[in-house]
Amino acid sequence: MTDGRMRLTLLGGFLGSGKTTWLRHQLHADAFTGAHVIVNEAAETPIDDALLARASAIEVLAGGCACCEARTELVERLRRLCDIRSRTASGEARLKHIVLETSGLADPGAILEAIRTDPMLVHHILVSETIVCVDGLHGLAQLVGEPLSRRQVEAADRLVVTKLDEADMASLGRLVATLQTLSPAAMIEGAIKGSPVPPPSGEGEIPEPLPELQGEASAIFPTRLQLDDRIDWTAFGVWLSALLHARGDDVMRVKGVVRTPAGRLLLQSVRKVVQSPEMLPAQEGREDDTIVVIGRGYRGEDLLKSLERFAGVKEQGDLSILRRAS
Numbered sequence: 666m667t668d669g670r671m672r673l674t675l676l677g678g679f680l681g682s683g684k685t686t687w688l689r690h691q692l693h694a695d696a697f698t699g700a701h702v703i704v705n706e707a708a709e710t711p712i713d714d715a716l717l718a719r720a721s722a723i724e725v726l727a728g729g730c731a732c733c734e735a736r737t738e739l740v741e742r743l744r745r746l747c748d749i750r751s752r753t754a755s756g757e758a759r760l761k762h763i764v765l766e767t768s769g770l771a772d773p774g775a776i777l778e779a780i781r782t783d784p785m786l787v788h789h790i791l792v793s794e795t796i797v798c799v800d801g802l803h804g805l806a807q808l809v810g811e812p813l814s815r816r817q818v819e820a821a822d823r824l825v826v827t828k829l830d831e832a833d834m835a836s837l838g839r840l841v842a843t844l845q846t847l848s849p850a851a852m853i854e855g856a857i858k859g860s861p862v863p864p865p866s867g868e869g870e871i872p873e874p875l876p877e878l879q880g881e882a883s884a885i886f887p888t889r890l891q892l893d894d895r896i897d898w899t900a901f902g903v904w905l906s907a908l909l910h911a912r913g914d915d916v917m918r919v920k921g922v923v924r925t926p927a928g929r930l931l932l933q934s935v936r937k938v939v940q941s942p943e944m945l946p947a948q949e950g951r952e953d954d955t956i957v958v959i960g961r962g963y964r965g966e967d968l969l970k971s972l973e974r975f976a977g978v979k980e981q982g983d984l985s986i987l988r989r990a991s
């Protein structure tokens with residue numbers, strides 16, 4: 666029941682937990698038909714929208730989390746959608762549903778509050794469900810060490826435990842038991858690459874003890890590496906593997922779309938787990954060759970210097986493999 670208001674589905678979850686993969690699958694399965702999708706990315710360079718081409722309408726809110734830096738921008742965009750809706754006669758063309766995929770650093774609770782306390786949005790939008798993806802491989806460690814990941818789970822109506830194909834059953838059972846204690850009312854589902862599968866049972870499992878955490882550890886931030894076509898890809902691959910091997914706990918997420926002689930390639934990793942590169946269809950007017958590295962415990966410029974030193978250049982003496990980093 667939406668009492669005439671537009672529904673909004675909030676899709677959250679920690680960095681790399683599988684939100685885009687899950688949403689992509691839902692869109693292919695024709696769930697959320699006709700919905701307007703908003704993708705929020707912490708980094709300035711959007712990547713996820715390239716993967717969600719099935720959405721009937723998609724917009725990107727990049728360069729900050731919708732729960733903090735980009736909160737005002739989110740509210741403005743939602744107001745704009747409400748305006749458009751109010752001017753559209755009721756019927757098929759009238760927008761009924763918004764899906765908001767948050768960045769992996771967003772606290773869904775703060776977004777819910779922003780919507781519910783806005784005098785205009787509260788009359789036009791009903792948050793119908795908060796779905797939170799939990800990484801089947803890294804979720805337990807995130808719950809232990811990251812207060813944000815706990816807040817995300819606590820805000821959920823539905824939890825989707827992802828990567829069931831990769832995680833081992835014993836730790837999955839423990840993860841589910843921990844989720845049940847943190848968010849007892851939430852429905853728990855499982856997913857493999859976005860397809861729904863029965864979740865492991867948490868029955869009889871002992872939940873992971875969660876230590877009291879004194880606030881957030883140091884801030885997690887994105888660094889944008891803008892590559893140019895003179896980069897030596899083999900050296901880049903070695904640099905990335907070495908970086909993840911040495912600093913895989915600090916470098917939480919890497920993702921980017923690069924142009925290679927074979928076509929557009931999606932590169933991504935979550936902690937030390939690197940996904941096999943995926944070919945993407947050509948897309949006019951996109952600014953590719955950008956890699957976003959998200960993490961903490963290092964300086965963005967040091968990352969850049971290390972790549973410049975390591976990944977080398979094809980031409981001797983040319984150190985300009987990177988156009989820009991922020």
Ligand SMILES: Nc1nc2c(ncn2[C@@H]2O[C@H](COP(=O)(O)OP(=O)(O)OP(=O)(O)O)[C@@H](O)[C@H]2O)c(=O)[nH]1
Nearest residue numbers: 680681682683684685686769827828856857858940
């Ligand atoms: N093996 C396996 N890999 C998965 C599954 N779901 C997602 N992945 C991989 O996990 C990585 C992160 O998935 P995304 O869907 O981009 O995660 P996200 O939560 O949208 O990431 P951010 O927006 O960066 O926070 C990608 O390499 C996916 O291919 C799964 O069920 N199984």
